[in-house]
Amino acid sequence: MANLRTKYLGLNLKNPIIVGSCGLTNSVANLIEIEKKGAGAVVLKSIFEEQIMHEVSRTVAAQNDAFYYPEAEDYISEYTKQHKLQEYIDLIKEAKKAISIPVIASINCTSVGEWTKFAKEIEQAGADALELNIFVLPTDPEKTSSEYENNYFNILEDVKEIVNIPVAIKTSLYFSSLAKTMVKLSWAGVDGLVLFNRYYSPDIDIDKMTMTSTNVFSKHEENALVLRWVALLSNKLKSDLCATTGIHSGDDVIKQLLAGASSVQIVSAIYKKGFDIIPEMIQEIERWMDSKNYESIDDFKGKMSFDKIENPDAYMRIQFMKYFAGIE
Ligand SMILES: Cc1cc2nc3c(=O)[nH]c(=O)nc-3n(C[C@H](O)[C@H](O)[C@H](O)COP(=O)(O)O)c2cc1C
Known part of the structure; x- marks a missing residue:
């Protein structure tokens, strides 16, 4: 009988399927269900820097209406922040009591700041690892790529100094040199790289002339992009790779493992098909x-990575003339 055990971030997983960070990983009842259905680990819903700050300003604004005391503002800000954080800390503690698969906490962050001290509290609450969802869209033409990229290294350095649990970065592919940045993050000590984060896509409602969003959930086809980069990077990094985006079936998981991933994360597949997709996969x-x-997974992990296959150019080819030639 096949043994699906794998190691990710130094953690022993009974199989490589991790339920990724999303609204479904925000309640203990769901976490119990996720474990029951057989997932190897779970990433909790992210605590967002912005979420905390938004909550603070809303509470302050509500108080401002009738009785405004400037001294109260600091108190409310601090109280709200602590309250939001406490909810998250409680979720970790309750999760650790309720389930035995690894619980990975998640912080969505954009820069070094006050939030890094939360990382210690997250560790003390019992999280097995921490995933940092770091992203700033590099839109400012006045800024160089290194100004944007340094952010990742500064955050990693700060957090690694504060915690002893393994730290993963869930990353975008918006880098001037993606491969070099991933290799440098791996040298800088990140324990795992989660390729890739998937972002809110803006859309325009042409009748109402308003902004909307589109493509909340991924499609299976999207995993090809991840597959390319997992295969290209897997033998060049000291860190583990976790593949995510567009993984909707067992076959999709197998492909990422063959490319060299240690694990995968799934989210849209669960939203679309329910938790039963886990045992199916x-x-x-x-x-x-x-x-x-x-x-075992080690028997085939990385067997189809860039360095292992006979025709590695297949992963490098990006011009489509050859494929589309003859398709009229
Ligand atoms: C409803 C929803 C909520 C999400 N919330 C978070 C989050 O809090 N933190 C995070 O890092 N990613 C979040 N994600 C992104 C997912 O973790 C994942 O990276 C993305 O959906 C791609 O994986 P998939 O193709 O399996 O959906 C969310 C995705 C969805 C659909």
Whole structure:
């Protein structure tokens, strides 16, 4: 019988399927269900820098209406921040009591700041690891790529100084040199890289002339982009790779493992098909491993990565003339 155990961030996972950070990982009842359905680990809903600050300003604004005391503002800000954080700390503590699979906390952050001290509290609450969802869209033409990229290194350095638990970065692909930045992050000591974060996509309602959002959930086809980069990077990094975006089936998981990922994260697949997609994926992986006589993940992990295949150019090819030639 196939053994799906894998190691990610130094943690022992019973299988490589991690439920990624989302609204479904925000309640203990769901976490229990996720464990019951067989997931290898879970990433909690992110606590957002902005979320905390938004909450603070809303509370302050509400208080401002009738009786405004400037001294009260500081008190309310501090109280609200602590309250929001306390909710998150409680979620970690309750999760650790309720389930035995690894619990990875998540912070969504954009720069070094006050929030880094939360990382210690997250560790003390019992989180097994911390995923940093770092992203600033590099839109300012006055700023150089290194000004944007240094942010990642500064945050990592600060957080690694504060905590002893493993730290992963969930990253974008908006880098002037993606490969070099990933390698440098790995040298800088990040324990895992989660490729890639998927962002809110802006859209325009042409009748109402308003901004809307589109494509909240991924499609299966989106995992090709991740597959390319997992395969290209997996033998060049000291850190583990976790593939995410567009992973909707057991086959999708197998491909990322073959490319060299240690684990995968799934979110949209669960929103679309429910928690039962987890055991379905596990069964698909087991069936495939049995059919290939693979006993463990290590038997095939990275077997189809850039450095291992005969025609690595397949991962480098980006011009489509050859593919589309003859398609009229
Ligand atoms: C409803 C929803 C909420 C999400 N919330 C978070 C979050 O709080 N933090 C985070 O890092 N990613 C968040 N994500 C992104 C997912 O973790 C994941 O990276 C993305 O959906 C791509 O994976 P998928 O193709 O399996 O959906 C969210 C995604 C969705 C659909």
